[in-house]
Each structure stands twice: as structure tokens, then as C-alpha cells.
Amino acid sequence: MAKYAQNDYEKALAYSNLGDCLYGQGNYLESVKILQKADSLIKKSDSTQNRITILYSLINSYRRAGLIVESEETWELVKELDKESSPFIKTANLLYTQAKIFDIDDNFCKAADSRKKYIQHIRKIPNTEYKNMFDFAMLVQLCYEQIRCGRIDEAKETLEKTEIALKRIKDKSPINLYEFYLLDKALINVKDNHLSEARKNFDLAYSHPNVDKIVIKQILQDRLEANIDTPADQLKFSKIVSDITNSQITVTRDLTVKETIKNTIKEKRENIKLSLIIFTCIIIVLIICSLFIYKIRNKKIKLRYQKIIQELKNPVVKSSIFPESQTNNSPKEKISISEETEKEILKNLEAFEKKRLYTTKGISAAQMSVMLKTNTKYLNYIIKKYRNSDFYNYINTQRINYIVKELHDHPHLLQYKISALADMCGYHSHSQFGSIFKSIKNISPSQYISFLTDEYKNRY
Secondary structure, three states: OOOOOOOHHHHHHHHHHHHHHHHHHOOHHHHHHHHHHHHHHHHHHOOHHHHHHHHHHHHHHHHHOOOHHHHHHHHHHHHHHHHHOOHHHHHHHHHHHHHHHHHHOOOHHHHHHHHHHHHHHHHHOOOOHHHHHHHHHHHHHHHHHHHHHOOHHHHHHHHHHHHHHHHHOOOOOOOOOHHHHHHHHHHHHHHOOOHHHHHHHHHHHHOOOOOOHHHHHHHHHHHHHHOOOOHHHHHHHHHHHHHHHHHHHHHHHHHHHHHHHHHHHHHHHOOHHHHHHHHHHHHHHHHHHHHHHHHHHHHHHHHHHHHHHHHHHOOOOOOOOOOOOOOOOOOOOOOOOOHHHHHHHHHHHHHHHHOOHHHOOOOOHHHHHHHOOOOHHHHHHHHHHHHOOOHHHHHHHHHHHHHHHHHHHOHHHHHOOHHHHHHHOOOOOHHHHHHHHHHHHOOOHHHHHHHHHHHHHHHO
16 A cells, blocks of 8 residues: 555555554554554644544554553643544543553453443444444453453343344444454353353354454463363463464564664764764663652552551441431432341441451352342442442452451461462452452552562561
């Protein structure tokens, strides 16, 4: 396309398409390089909306390539350029990009929240064949994010909506992200312990036509994590993942070598003394900037840690029922429940918390209702009224607060692996535990443990 382009505008669009293709293949550094060319060309054509589209692609490529600072700077530039767009478009772009960034950062809970808001926002668009396919793609991604976040019941509801959207699509041949739909089904099968169905859906996702290597790698990584195959099959899948990873490393190394050769040739043409001076200045500036950024970042993290410790020393008193008590957290939905029943459920809830039953792995609202000798409707009402939360946030908050206090009160736990701590408070994987811990406390488990360890060393 670039070869036959007649002007800068056409060349920019050609480079943009090529950059997107390279991104899909996992060649993130090369994608960055091509999209940067596209951006430099589109600026000459004075087409703001097309430039915004290119920059959105560049944000994702930067982030996948590990260039977080460049990704954030480009994100700020896009928000500045997007001021002239309609409120509807701006909000849609904001929510979609936030979801994508959270996905790349493996922050699946926040990704699910942003994507759900995005889906609700774009419902105003009239139904068309394209709209049906787009809805399907968004719901597929939302379902995956909810699964990785641990919101299995929400994921099941989303999967039902996904299947409805799939039925509305008339032309079934070019359905985008169909392999991820199969992956969603497989992961939910695993959660429901339907392992034969899980293997079947994993196989269908893996063998779906036109699936690129990056998606294959993700499917197989999720399958290996599910641990549902024989050792021989696991070894086979591990080798495929390893081969794809090595291929990505080779591409990155080749690109780095090419860039190094170019820089070497350029340096030979320049004055050696001037080059050394410039190089030295750049190194000094980078070191100063890195130290400055590190200090600011470390200070922010330390403040978050201190906030956690302060909350441990001054815990918030939870609401209890008394005849005269009133709470400001009453749910908007009014339900018919007697004061006696409300007291009994709250009493059982406090016993549930005291026994730390929230650490039960895979606990659902239905299971908890049985434990509290009530139904899910009353359970959700009580949690909202007296804990100001929904079921999933309540369980996650209880678990994280529990492990935070345990680590603070029992120094020997600081030597445990993250996976062991995750298991203690009811999570199946350390990645899910780490993501939820950070989303609630704004600090990672390892950072919290590091600060606690230093504190105990200084104390003793």
C-alpha cells in the first residue's frame, strides 16, 4: 500500500495498517517504528481524527513493547487532541482505551469495569450487522476480563449475552475474536469442573482458522494454568508456547541489531568528541530523571503503605443492628425484611467474618447465602446496607484486609511465597491475588511485604 500511495495522507494510512498487522503478530517494536512514521506523515495532512486513530494504536504498541512512559505521554496527547470531538465520542474513546491499557497491564478487574461502562455507553448506537459483530467482540473481551478478575458469576451472565449477540450475526464466516469466545467457554468449563468440555473448547479455540501466534500463546498459557491435561500434553503445549516466545525474542533481537548498525554508521560520520559530550549529557540527564522518578514513585508507594498501617491501627467500626440504629448505606431497592430477620442475618454475617469463611476458594453468593441461612436477595441487601459493597467487592476486600493484617501481625509470614499467601486468603493463582490486592490497596503485595520487612529490621 505504501508503495502505491500518492501522498502523505495515503502513506500514513498504509503505514497505520502495517503497524496494526505487526502488532497482531507480536512484533511490538517494529509496530512502534512503523506507527511513528504514520504519525509523522498524518501530521502533514492536518487530519486530526485520523491522527487520533493512529495514536491510539501507538499507545498500545508502546505499552506492549514495555515503553510505558511513551505510552502515557501519547495518551495525554490524544486526550488533548480529542477535545474537539463530541462528548459521546470522547467518552467512548476514553473508556475503550482505559480498558485496553488495563488489559495490557493484566489489571483485569479495572479492565472489566471500564469495558462494561464502554458497552453501556455505546448502546445508543442503532443496531446494524456491524454493531452486532462489534457487540460480540466487546462482550467476549469483557467475559475474559471478568474470568481473570475472579468474577465468575458475572462472566457467566456476560457469556449468555455474548451468545445472544452471536445469534444476531448473519454472516458467521469472519467473526472477530471467535477464538476468544471459545476460550471464555473453556475457562468457565474449568471453573465448573466440566473438564472434558473445557478440553474440547480449548481445542476448538486453538485450531480456529486464522488464529495468530500471539493468540495461540495466550490460549495455551491459560490451558496450562488450568492444569487439565496429561503430562505429555502439557509438555507439548509448553513447547509450543516456548517456540512462540523464542520467535518473539528473535524478532526483537534482529530489530535491535539493525538499529545498532544504523546508529554506528551515523556516529562514524559525526565528530567523535561532540558525540561523547552529547552522550555523556544524555546519560547524566537520564540518571537524574530516573532517580527523580524513582524517588517520587517510592514516596507515593510509601504513603500508600503508611495509609494501610494507619487503617490497621484505627480500624473502621462496622455497622451493627440496634433498634434505634440507622445507616446511610441502605440499598435503593426496597425489600420486605423484618427487623428480626435482619438482625439474625447480620449476626450470621459477623460470625462468617469472625470464622474467616470468606477465604473459602471459589465461594459464590449462593454458597454464602446458605452459610448465613438466608437467600441471595437478602444477602445482597445486608452486604450493601452494612458493608456498603456488592458481593464480589465485599469478598475481595475481606480477603485482602485479612492477609494485610496477618502479614502485619505475624512477621514469619513475610517469608512465604506470594502463591502461598494467595492460597491462604482464598485465591487460586498468585496473579489474580496480586491484581486484586493492588486494585484495593494501590500497592502490590511484594511492595507491602518489602516495607513491612524493612520496618521489622529497623525495629529489632
